[in-house]
Structures are given as structure tokens and as C-alpha cells.
């Protein structure tokens with residue numbers, strides 16, 4: 001098999017003539033995000049622990065009545081460190097250790113809010129359709145070992161932690177959810193946000209494990225800004241982004257697990273478009289690597305049984321409301337992306353483009369209410385003439 005491309009950016013840097021590179025980047029990424037000067041100790045620690053570290057800053061104009069609201073977010077993407085048939089508790093412990101190292105470096109870089117990838121405490125095993133041992137990775141969002149672990153990190157580093165896990169809800173018959181737990185920088189549990197849209201595509205057999213979330217579009221007002229979590233497949237649903245924004249989200253995280261053959265062409269577009277359309281920052285995060293399962297599984301398409309879902313291509317990035325974005329992290333390596341942003345940019349861009357003001361939401365609310373009725377009649381104006389057979 002051909003080696004995976006390291007990243008689109010490294011390829012551009014190698015092949016675009018230096019005189020044209022800045023213009024190519026401006027067209028592809030918008031105004032170039034400023035490179036952050038990260039502490040040498042953090043750069044060495046990332047090197048020693050074998051993960052990529054990148055930092056970028058987005059600017060906003062100074063205002064007379066509001067002080068800048070500067071926040072640093074950290075996006076972490078990672079491979080599973082152990083084979084998928086290792087004992088469940090051992091895999092979880094290894095992931096905790098890996099993330100602890102990476103969050104330590106995020107703290108050195110002054111990160112205020114950190115978010116991990118979707119279902120970060122486990123292999124993304126929903127492709128297998130087997131229940132055991134995968135359901136054993138599920139934990140209580142309120143007091144499971146992973147939430148306790150994240151609470152310690154949050155307290156130690158004065159950092160808001162967004163921890164997407166497979167949740168077991170003991171209060172409601174032990175059912176499972178795909179949930180992001182949000183922990184305040186004080187270490188207190190702020191709340192949770194469940195995945196609203198469940199994929200039914202390719203080998204993403206997640207509906208076998210959990211249902212569509214019932215927490216709506218909660219946003220969390222933290223000391224560092226108002227945040228929301230739109231988990232993975234919710235990325236394809238513009239109304240999902242819109243509703244987090246309607247509730248006031250300034251930063252929307254999108255912890256994901258997705259593979260190259262399915263979604264890589266969509267990846268740079270969807271979250272970035274959501275940042276533009278909703279006047280907010282968006283932070284898509286994807287896991288990295290290829291995960292191997294001992295038992296082969298089929299895709300229900302007549303093809304051969306296989307042991308892998310596909311290559312998770314990383315490429316986590318941050319998009320700003322003005323349409324600019326950071327370069328992506330690697331397609332193959334663990335990484336931490338630090339992005340500094342002035343949240344004042346959200347209102348500044350809103351005042352410029354006025355998408356909220358011109359959105360005509362009352363018209364769409366009325367029309368959508370009609371369109372979901374069983375006997376809805378689509379508004380089609382038909383040409384009554386005979387169908388012309390094209391020559």
C-alpha cells in the first residue's frame with residue numbers, strides 16, 4: 001500500500017514556488033493566521049513525546065467599549081496506543097497516559113480550553129457490530145473514571161476540558177450515548193452534550209450502539225467563552241451548527257472519527273462553512289491512524305470481509321468567522337493544535353456580513369413546519385408542455 005500523504009500543507013510547501021505560495025495560501029485559507037511563538041519547553045516536550053505541535057493566532061480589530069477577549073484553545077488528535085485486543089482497562093489507562101502528556105504540553109502553551117477526539121477512550125470499533133468488549137468502554141458521564149481523570153486535569157491546569165466518550169447512563173437503564181462531557185476550569189462538571197445525528201453510512205454502524213442524543217443544543221458559558229460541541233456526523237447538518245449558534249456559541253468543537261475514502265474532500269469545507277455562516281469559531285478534530293480488529297467484518301455490500309475501517313486522516317484545524325483557517329495538523333501523526341482567538345471577532349464579522357440579521361428565520365421556521373407534515377405538497381411549478389426528448 002502507498003504511504004499516506006503527511007499533510008496537504010507539507011505538500012504545498014514542497015511544490016509551490018516560494019513566490020506564489022503566500023498567494024496560494026491566501027486563496028485556500030483566507031488571511032494567513034499568525035504563527036504563535038510557543039515556549040521552547042513545550043516544543044521540546046512535544047518532540048520528546050513524539051507528537052506534532054502547531055500554534056496559530058487569529059486577529060480582531062481593537063474596539064473602544066469592549067476589551068479584547070483572548071482565548072487559547074487546544075485540539076488534540078491521536079492514534080490508539082495499543083492493539084484493539086488488549087484488555088479494556090489497559091487500553092483506557094494507556095489513552096489516559098497519552099492524553100495526560102499532551103494536555104501537559106497544552107498547559108505550557110497557555111491553553112484555556114482543550115477538546116479531545118470523538119470517543120477518545122476507545123478504538124472506534126462500531127464498524128464491527130460486535131457488542132463485547134466494546135460496550136465495556138462506556139462510562140458514566142458524571143462520575144466515571146475518565147470524567148474524574150479530566151476533572152483532575154482541569155483543576156491542575158485551570159483549563160476547561162471537553163471529553164467526548166461513550167456514555168453509559170445508569171439512571172436510565174444503563175443505555176449508551178455518544179456524549180461530550182464538559183468540565184469547568186475549576187474541575188466541576190458543567191454538563192454534557194449528546195451526539196444529535198448518527199451516521200448510517202459505510203461501516204459507521206453507530207446506530208447499533210446508541211441513539212440520537214436528547215440534550216438538544218446546549219451551550220456552556222465558561223470563564224473563557226461560550227462553547228458547544230457538535231459531535232462528528234453533526235458536521236454534515238447545517239441546522240445543527242445553526243442551533244448551537246442560536247443559543248450563543250462562540251466556539252463550536254467538532255470531535256470526530258472519519259476516514260479518507262469517505263469524507264476527506266468534505267472535511268475542509270463543512271466546519272469552515274459553519275464558522276462563516278454562523279459568525280463563530282469552529283474546531284473540527286479527527287483521530288489518526290488505522291485500527292485493526294481481529295474478527296473480520298463485512299460492509300453489507302457484497303465485498304470481502306475486512307479487519308480495518310479505513311485510515312483516520314487527522315487534519316484537525318480551526319476556522320474563524322471571517323472564513324480564514326489554520327493549516328491542518330498531520331494526516332498521520334498525533335498532534336496538538338493551539339489556536340489563539342479574540343472572540344470579539346464573532347460580533348465584528350456579524351456586523352459586517354449580517355447573516356443573523358438577514359437570515360429570514362421566521363420564513364424558514366414556517367416553511368419547515370409545513371415541509372415535515374405527512375401530506376406536504378412541494379411548491380413545484382410544472383411546465384405543462386410535452387416532454388421533449390433530447391436529440
Ligand SMILES: NC(=O)NCCC(=O)O
Pocket residue numbers: 118198199204231232233234256257258259262263
Ligand atoms: N463518527 C462519525 O459520526 N463518523 C461518520 C463519518 C463522517 O461523518 O464523516
